[in-house]
Amino acid sequence: MKKVSAQLAAWLFLTPYLLSTVVFLLWPLAISFDLSFKQTFGPGHAEWIGWDNFRFLLSDPLFWKAATNTAIYAACSVCIQLPLSLCLALLLNRPRLWAKGFLRLVFFSPSLVGLVFVGVLFSMLFEKRTGLLNRLLVVFVPGFNIDFAWLESYVMVSLVLASLWLYVGFNMVYFLAALQNVPNELVEAAMLDGASAWQRFRHVVLPEILPVASFVVLLSLIGSFQLFELPFILLNGAGPDNQGLTIVMYLYSTGFVTGDLGYASAIGWVLSLVLMMFAAGQRWLVRKLEK
Amino acid sequence: MKNSKFIRVLNRAGTILVPFVLWSAALVTLLPFFWMVTAALKSREDFFRSLFLPEGKGWFGIAWEKLTLGNFHRLFANENFGMHIINSAFLSSATALCATLSSAMGGYALAKLRFVGRGILTWFVLWSLVIPGTLLLAPGYKVLYDLHLLNTYYGLILPALAPAFGVFLFRQAMVNTVPDAILESARIDGAGELRIFFVIVLPLVRPMVGAFLMITYLGTWNNFLLPQVVLQSPEMMPLSVMISQLRGIYSQDYGLIMAGTLISIVPVMLLFLLLQKEFISGLTTGAVKG
Numbered sequence: 001m002k003k004v005s006a007q008l009a010a011w012l013f014l015t016p017y018l019l020s021t022v023v024f025l026l027w028p029l030a031i032s033f034d035l036s037f038k039q040t041f042g043p044g045h046a047e048w049i050g051w052d053n054f055r056f057l058l059s060d061p062l063f064w065k066a067a068t069n070t071a072i073y074a075a076c077s078v079c080i081q082l083p084l085s086l087c088l089a090l091l092l093n094r095p096r097l098w099a100k101g102f103l104r105l106v107f108f109s110p111s112l113v114g115l116v117f118v119g120v121l122f123s124m125l126f127e128k129r130t131g132l133l134n135r136l137l138v139v140f141v142p143g144f145n146i147d148f149a150w151l152e153s154y155v156m157v158s159l160v161l162a163s164l165w166l167y168v169g170f171n172m173v174y175f176l177a178a179l180q181n182v183p184n185e186l187v188e189a190a191m192l193d194g195a196s197a198w199q200r201f202r203h204v205v206l207p208e209i210l211p212v213a214s215f216v217v218l219l220s221l222i223g224s225f226q227l228f229e230l231p232f233i234l235l236n237g238a239g240p241d242n243q244g245l246t247i248v249m250y251l252y253s254t255g256f257v258t259g260d261l262g263y264a265s266a267i268g269w270v271l272s273l274v275l276m277m278f279a280a281g282q283r284w285l286v287r288k289l290e291k
Numbered sequence: 292m293k294n295s296k297f298i299r300v301l302n303r304a305g306t307i308l309v310p311f312v313l314w315s316a317a318l319v320t321l322l323p324f325f326w327m328v329t330a331a332l333k334s335r336e337d338f339f340r341s342l343f344l345p346e347g348k349g350w351f352g353i354a355w356e357k358l359t360l361g362n363f364h365r366l367f368a369n370e371n372f373g374m375h376i377i378n379s380a381f382l383s384s385a386t387a388l389c390a391t392l393s394s395a396m397g398g399y400a401l402a403k404l405r406f407v408g409r410g411i412l413t414w415f416v417l418w419s420l421v422i423p424g425t426l427l428l429a430p431g432y433k434v435l436y437d438l439h440l441l442n443t444y445y446g447l448i449l450p451a452l453a454p455a456f457g458v459f460l461f462r463q464a465m466v467n468t469v470p471d472a473i474l475e476s477a478r479i480d481g482a483g484e485l486r487i488f489f490v491i492v493l494p495l496v497r498p499m500v501g502a503f504l505m506i507t508y509l510g511t512w513n514n515f516l517l518p519q520v521v522l523q524s525p526e527m528m529p530l531s532v533m534i535s536q537l538r539g540i541y542s543q544d545y546g547l548i549m550a551g552t553l554i555s556i557v558p559v560m561l562l563f564l565l566l567q568k569e570f571i572s573g574l575t576t577g578a579v580k581g
Contacts, residue, residue: 006406009484029422107316112563117552265430268425268427
């Protein structure tokens, strides 16, 4: 009798999670699988078309444009943003630094701002003639043209700049937590052995923080590949010549503007497969590191 | 130790250079915020005339008397901004409370209760972490349509009840911090499972409860895509959607838009900066200790 009630208690505790998982995760997953083989016209009408969505996707120039843009953005995130985050974390981790807590707070604060609000704020910062960026550049760079249109001619640069402001401090928090977990004795021992600052970083600190670093790379890849709100608001759509079109923006516009939920689902599956490959790759890497 | 002198010089340079670099970076980080605040407080003419604060004869050579709350006044008088603040606050609180409760309950069952299927379910929670939310966007819309939940707040709150991320976090937190012995003795004393959960277990993981409440509150407050897709009535929109529409309609009214953005960002940000320790520890638990 007691055993039964214990079992029951467990399932009752899990009920809210299970119910909403079935209704809002498993059921949509099944529908999405089904939809990806259909052509739809709004949520009400659908027609079976087999593999046509996927076949069309492979030859769809807009999809490839979106995929290229997204991949470039992701590469910039990993290659520019993360090293900057690591540098900030290393600098902040120095002993006897004045106002360390305040600085960490300042760097972290942009990541509390939602992507929409960042989009609105930066669309005004980047504006020609009136925006902060051009008005500052005119003062500091001789001969700079105040009518320089960031959001028209340098779409990706603007996106990356905005994302740097937003995410460098966020990732820094992870690196900082990892750096604080590096045993001090290890670093001191290396110092006694006469290792230079770079050698200490390369051979003592880096191996210790590598698992966290790989996790941050994964987070940042997953986030980058789902980029939507920032360019959507910043460029008020896909931007000139679709220079700011991302995969999720394309998914959104085929699903909710064109009304083809089927093709949108197909795009979703392809994107998910890529993300799952990243996740599997990270797990493989961590396991290899642990050996 | 040939280059020890060189290293000492480098170290001394570092004690000056490092703060310089850090404070410059801090300045760059704060500049957009400062620009936003000043733009929100200026009239249209002063926005074009001055970069930050208008020059004049007041303290620090600034015309303090030219600053105005006119933009805020217009927001509340003409754009019904108060209602959108309440919408956002309600949605975020309701989602945060429900999601935290259901995650804590689920995490507790997975961490501390013995039942058939626990292993499979734990594995499933982990696996579902990998599914990207965007895959569910199109079919989720169809589900909400079939359930007649489009254009309701239920359509936003109910899907948020199943954050695998939350269940996983609470499971991790409870496995180590909740001793089995306490639970056993409470059971022997005849305490019911619900009472054990609320009186013993939840207080033990209070830091995680706080962190997760904040994470979900902030996430809902900042969420744009879901309300944009699910809601249709203008009077139901949260601030995120409202601001993006404002930007579309009054693209040249810089003061108004910056005032709206300021109100959407700052109160929540201040609250979180006050509680940042708990928040950050919640964010990094999974990564560093996991």
